Amino acid sequence: MASETPEPLVVAIHGSPRRRGNTSTLLGEAVRGATEQGCRIVEFHLRDLKLSPCLEIYGCKKDGRCVIKDDFQKIYDSLDHAQGVILASPIFFYAVSAQTKILMDRCQSFWVRRHWLEKRPYDDTTWHRRGLFIAAAASQGQKLFDGALLSVRYFFRALDTELTDTLLCRGLDREDEAQHQPDQLAMAYLKGKELGALLAGKDAEQQ
Ligand SMILES: Cc1cc2nc3c(=O)[nH]c(=O)nc-3n(C[C@H](O)[C@H](O)[C@H](O)COP(=O)(O)O)c2cc1C
Structure with a gap:
């Protein structure tokens, strides 16, 4: 039986430009599930942060830290200490939102650390974290989610994170639509709970 980990840290990233849209609603349910399993959550609402796109200057080659001084620095620190990541984005033109993509590109600094500085091979699949993607x-x-899933899979690899689960919700357009989808809400809660249980070393079925 897995031993219980005290208060695992989960970074929850909200990538929609709508503050209280469908992505936010689904992420909120997943966070609720993970919290109930004893996880500590740090949330980032990307639309409210100052985040430059990656400038491809590779200042991160020195020590694996991005040299652009903006809100990414606090996201980097949180991700670096996290055991879990929940990434949530709306689908825009069959990809993640621009806000989400900016964050992903800034995490090239993790990729540089992993492969260039720590010299981990590209096919190394020993993960430090587990992740859930919500769309x-x-x-x-x-093929609605194919483009986003490909990006997210490789993004999570750069973060040393296994893509443990996904929640891909169709048929959501108006801002409040997810609030009226009990099945999707229940799945979001369950997937958050399962991730939380996994990180805390508990059995979600018995909670
Ligand atoms: C710029 C833009 C592009 C979009 N592209 C797609 C798309 O390719 N496929 C799709 O099914 N919905 C698309 N949508 C609709 C959103 O994915 C949908 O409304 C989603 O529920 C928004 O989530 P939110 O409320 O969290 O922002 C697009 C919406 C916008 C604003």
Whole structure:
């Protein structure tokens, strides 16, 4: 039986430009589930932060830290200490939102640390963290999440994070729509709870 980890840290990243839209609603439920399992949550609402895009100057080659001084520095520190990551984004043109993509690109500093400084091979799959990706989209197409999933999978790798689970929600367009989707809300809560239980070394089924 896994031993319990005291208060695992989970970084919850909200990537929608809408403060209280569908992504926020779903993320809120996942956070509630993880919190109930004893996780400590640090939330970042990207639309309210000062975040430059990556400038590709590779200042991070020195010690793995991005040299651009803005709000990314506090996200970097939190991610670096986290055991779990929940990334939530709306789907914009079959990809993640611009806010989310800016954060992903700034995390190239983690990639540089992992592969260039620590010299970990590209196919190394020993993870330090576990992650959940949540996406909200309006339409129904079969390939609706393919683009975002490819980016997120490799983003999580750079963060030393296993993509443990995903919640991909279709049919959400108006701002308040997720609030009226009990199944999606329940899944978001459950997936947050399962991630929290995994990190805390508990069995979610028995909670
Ligand atoms: C710029 C933009 C691009 C979008 N592109 C897509 C798309 O490619 N596929 C889709 O199903 N919905 C698309 N949508 C709809 C959003 O994904 C949908 O409204 C989602 O629920 C928004 O989540 P939010 O309320 O958290 O912002 C787009 C919306 C915007 C504003």
